Amino acid sequence: MAKFDEKARPFSEKWLDERLAVNTLKRVLSTEYWIPKDINFLWAMGMVLAATFGLLLISGIFLLMYYKPDVNMAFDSVNYTIMSEVGFGWLWRHIHGVAASVVFLIIYIHMFTGIYYGSYKKGRELIWISGMLLFVTFSAEAFSGYMLPWGQMSYWAGMVITNLFSGGSLEAYGLVEWIRGDYVPGDAFLTRFFMLHVLLLPLVIIGLIVLHFGTLRIPHVNNQEGAEIDFEEAAELYKAGKKKESKVIPFNPVFLSKDVFVMGVYFILFFYLVFYHFEFAMDPVNFDPADGLKTPPHIYPEWYFLWSYEILRPFPKDPGLIAFGIAQVALFMLPFIDRSPNVAPAHKRGLFFVWFWVFLIDMIVLTVLGKLPPEGIFNTLGAVAAVIFLLLGPALIVITKLEKKL
Amino acid sequence: MKEKGRRDFMGMALGGFTALGGLGALYAMKRSWDPLPSVKAAGFTTIDLSAAQENVLNVEKWRGKPIFVLKKSADMTQDERDIVIGSDRFHVSIGLCTHLGCIPAYLPDAKKFKCACHGGEFDTAGHQIFGPPPSPLEIPPFKIEGTTLVLGEEGPEFKKMKDAGLIV
Ligand code: FES
Numbered sequence: 001m002a003k004f005d006e007k008a009r010p011f012s013e014k015w016l017d018e019r020l021a022v023n024t025l026k027r028v029l030s031t032e033y034w035i036p037k038d039i040n041f042l043w044a045m046g047m048v049l050a051a052t053f054g055l056l057l058i059s060g061i062f063l064l065m066y067y068k069p070d071v072n073m074a075f076d077s078v079n080y081t082i083m084s085e086v087g088f089g090w091l092w093r094h095i096h097g098v099a100a101s102v103v104f105l106i107i108y109i110h111m112f113t114g115i116y117y118g119s120y121k122k123g124r125e126l127i128w129i130s131g132m133l134l135f136v137t138f139s140a141e142a143f144s145g146y147m148l149p150w151g152q153m154s155y156w157a158g159m160v161i162t163n164l165f166s167g168g169s170l171e172a173y174g175l176v177e178w179i180r181g182d183y184v185p186g187d188a189f190l191t192r193f194f195m196l197h198v199l200l201l202p203l204v205i206i207g208l209i210v211l212h213f214g215t216l217r218i219p220h221v222n223n224q225e226g227a228e229i230d231f232e233e234a235a236e237l238y239k240a241g242k243k244k245e246s247k248v249i250p251f252n253p254v255f256l257s258k259d260v261f262v263m264g265v266y267f268i269l270f271f272y273l274v275f276y277h278f279e280f281a282m283d284p285v286n287f288d289p290a291d292g293l294k295t296p297p298h299i300y301p302e303w304y305f306l307w308s309y310e311i312l313r314p315f316p317k318d319p320g321l322i323a324f325g326i327a328q329v330a331l332f333m334l335p336f337i338d339r340s341p342n343v344a345p346a347h348k349r350g351l352f353f354v355w356f357w358v359f360l361i362d363m364i365v366l367t368v369l370g371k372l373p374p375e376g377i378f379n380t381l382g383a384v385a386a387v388i389f390l391l392l393g394p395a396l397i398v399i400t401k402l403e404k405k406l
Numbered sequence: 407m408k409e410k411g412r413r414d415f416m417g418m419a420l421g422g423f424t425a426l427g428g429l430g431a432l433y434a435m436k437r438s439w440d441p442l443p444s445v446k447a448a449g450f451t452t453i454d455l456s457a458a459q460e461n462v463l464n465v466e467k468w469r470g471k472p473i474f475v476l477k478k479s480a481d482m483t484q485d486e487r488d489i490v491i492g493s494d495r496f497h498v499s500i501g502l503c504t505h506l507g508c509i510p511a512y513l514p515d516a517k518k519f520k521c522a523c524h525g526g527e528f529d530t531a532g533h534q535i536f537g538p539p540p541s542p543l544e545i546p547p548f549k550i551e552g553t554t555l556v557l558g559e560e561g562p563e564f565k566k567m568k569d570a571g572l573i574v
Binding site: 159320375379 | 439440441442445449465467469470471472506507508509522523524525538540
């Protein structure tokens with residue numbers, strides 16, 4: 001057994017260190033976790049996401065105390081009990097709703113930053129893949145949460161999305177009814193999505209966050225120039241006091257101060273939305289109680305799903321489903337379809353730069369069209385944008401194959 | 407050597423039991439997720455057709471889904487999918503668009519169904535005539551009893567349609 005200091009007072013630092021290795025942990029996780037100096041505010045999005053997830057968790061716990069997962073009570077428990085009876089219930093709901101929407105904006109920024117700077121490339125594939133897994137789980141979490149107030153949009157979004165599983169011959173196996181536990185979304189559907197939303201998916205998300213952080217620890221975070229840094233050597237310099245010459249800084253407290261600044265700005269905007277513009281995260285249609293015999297005239301998902309929804313729309317059912325499926329998994333493959341050896345920001349990579357902006361703009365176009373009614377010219381535009389999206393993958397393989405080593 | 411054989415055997419036995427238990431647990435989980443018997447039992451509805459008016463859409467409810475009942479007027483094209491009772495013809499279908507399940511609206515003047523979600527259209531026999539829907543509106547299993555319709559049970563007329571390949 002290890003040696004213990006007889007004189008260490010219980011719960012003093014020494015006492016804890018001997019039992020939990022707190023000093024080692026502190027070093028590995030913060031004071032000697034090295035971050036390149038050359039990174040901009042976009043790299044702070046990771047911590048912004050972590051903080052937003054924390055807010056979702058806390059506000060969710062308070063909502064959970066009054067929410068009733070029952071088709072007859074769910075709507076009122078949210079719109080009456082929580083909103084007007086529970087002291088500050090409205091605050092938790094607005095925080096939860098706004099955070100659920102804004103978190104996707106930050107995730108998209110985080111993803112596009114990674115793509116722009118090539119942070120998914122060789123050595124960092126697992127960071128990208130674990131991040132994509134997080135994105136998909138977050139999507140499921142958002143969808144299951146959207147069901148819970150049991151308004152019109154909840155009901156019909158549930159109907160439409162679960163109907164996706166009737167594609168091809170799946171219908172014959174009764175898959176849709178099995179998923180719903182009923183012929184239509186009903187009580188069984190609501191309670192199982194409630195379980196997913198408050199227990200199973202959050203557990204998976206927490207696990208994936210740990211994995212995502214873990215994948216980052218060894219290959220280290222990328223930097224603005226995509227420069228390869230000898231982290232050990234640079235760390236020695238820093239520890240020797242040559243902070244100017246060293247290319248790295250410790251995560252805590254040096255880089256964290258930048259993170260905290262960015263978070264400060266972010267939270268000003270965030271709470272502005274919570275207090276003054278919470279309605280942007282709440283669809284007016286969802287303030288009508290669910291009615292299985294009346295469809296809202298135009299069903300669309302929350303803004304963060306619009307692009308993939310629009311890919312589904314212009315095609316006939318089964319090809320549409322396939323296109324939709326491809327859109328969901330295509331991004332997972334990014335580290336492997338980018339064949340270029342260069343880890344560099346997009347503006348140094350020639351055609352890739354063009355590809356990046358076409359991709360980003362196409363996503364925005366799809367998002368806008370997804371919200372517009374499916375009529376006339378919008379149908380055509382939607383089809384074009386969806387086809388462009390599907391062609392971007394093969395285009396990337398060609399472009400990156402042609403790319404010369406920098 | 408002998409020692410190793412024994413350990414291998416124990417490993418395999420343990421693995422085998424674990425696999426069996428795992429399969430059992432998966433089956434239990436699958437069954438727990440199945441629709442409840444009470445949900446399945448509530449799957450019958452009767453609809454009285456005698457009071458229906460021509461070209462006016464009635465929407466009934468069966469298994470939580472809307473059911474379209476439309477008494478056809480003489481100028482509407484007759485179809486093998488119509489339900490004939492005496493001298494009247496009816497179009498009866500599950501009122502969910504076969505694309506992604508929205509409820510189409512009936513436009514009595516144009517005599518067609520229009521789905522607002524992605525613009526799909528169906529004629530008065532439920533055939534898709536425009537847009538993304540891949541198949542005609544579904545006909546629920548029915549049985550004719552005089553002028554009433556029992557949904558959820560397959561009567562001879564339904565079976566005939568099924569044999570003729572009219573039910574998808
Ligand atoms: S759900 Fe009716 S056209 Fe798509």
